[in-house]
Amino acid sequence: MSFVTTVVQTVMWCCKRMKHSLTWSDRMESQITWIITTLAISISLVFMFMKRSFSYWKRRNVPYLTPTIPFGNLENPITSNKPQFLYVREFYEKFKKMRVQYGGVYIYTSPMFLTIDPKYNKEILIRNFQYFHARGFYSTKHQPVSENLFTKDGDKWSILRTKFTPMFTPSKLKGMFDLMIEATKPMLKYITEHHCKQIPLNAKNCATRFTTDVTATCVFGFESNSFVDETLLKQLNEILVKSTRLLRVLFCIALPKVANFLRIPLLPPAETDVVCRNLEESVNYRTQNNIIKMDFLQLLIDIKNQHLITLTELKAQCLLFLIGGYETTAATISFMLLELANNEVIQEKLRTEFNEILSSYGGEILYEAVMEMKYLEMVLCETLRKYPAAPFLLRKCVKDFAINDITIEKDTNIVIPTIGLHYDPEYYPNPDVFDPERFSETNKNKIVPFTYLPFGEGPRNCIGDRLGKQQVKVAIISFIQKFKIKLNPQVVLPLEYDTFMILAPKKDILLDIELV
């Protein structure tokens, strides 16, 4: 940078000296020359900087995909609508064809290390966790509520994780089971209305309302009534859509210093402020009226009362559990409904399992009954294979790490390509076929370790995995037990996807419904 400044200052000084001795037209010409020279120098410097940046992997002897200036291995993000996961899948497939175990790509000018052989996933996610405990996601001190368990790294993350782990134990989840069953009632009413009016049901929309209600009750302890009142639903959706748009997230992850300097917030401030204000009111109301409930907010208030977290940190985590929980789970429910609607045999087999097991529990959906449903677990696992809501994992190397004959340098971003592995025919033959048998008692032991990563792995895996799975199961049982579903002819397969970080269908998944 100082070199550029020196060059520009020298050119300006020369121009100033010449200015006094020249005629008007000479001056004009010299000014144009000055502008052109400065431009040419700046462009060449940027070009040289890019060339140098884009030789990072070559210089380190890591196989790489040839980048183009200025977006690296991305297409122009302003004109391209390509979903992130498709990039990751394509990178994986190209490296696989090159028969390499890992590879390097560039997101803008930032180099990213991609694992191909699953043995490296184990090295990074578990065995050498001390080198890779950071996620390297963007958060900024200019927006303290963006600093949460997902975005924080280092000691701060470790402290938060230890504090929050007890909130997700099986016994806590069992305590939330009844709240989930309660939330299925307005959902069933909503589906029944669609059936009576003979209008197709929008699977994603229905699932999102359900998970918003569940998350609101489990996190806040309040009823959001999303099937009739869309306030919270819209607020969360705005936050999610604006904070996970492709261009913005990739830019912030690849160039966090620039993003921080420009004070780019991770979460849209206006919508985030509204949700945070509501949260603060709930905390104050409970504290002032001595109200104690069985939900996450209560657990967070208890931790705050022990002075282990501040009010801002409490709001940051609540917001994370709300946003992180509702969309991933809703996406999984809607993709599962899509596959069931498209596979009548699987749908019927699932219904038979529900009826058989529930009949021994007096027809009621109880926690213990759900635990017994083996086929449901298989269908869910296959849904998460074909549609991993988070299609890749991110890690950041925190100190130089030697692997084989290369060194992954401190601060290198790592991408673990879940979606590539889940669609790799070497691990999952006929990957486009929805086949729950891949996860049967006998077959699941044959799955190559670290090729199935819907919830990540290791100490930094999804903290809400059991909660998410429980919600999906409760929603599917109550739905499929009462209604038969078919894909509406308007749905075009294969699906097209949106450009969010979370896997989301571009168009509505519409279902035709019949009573069982």
Ligand code: HEM
């Ligand atoms: C089907 C539903 C869900 C899926 C597929 C999913 C998937 C994931 C994945 C892949 C990760 C990254 C793991 C890694 O980097 O190794 C993650 C992290 C996380 N998830 Fe989930 N998730 C789901 C539901 C939930 C729910 C219901 C909550 C909370 C209420 C939640 C909270 C989190 C948090 C806090 C993290 C960050 C953990 C950390 O960094 O320590 N997730 N999730």
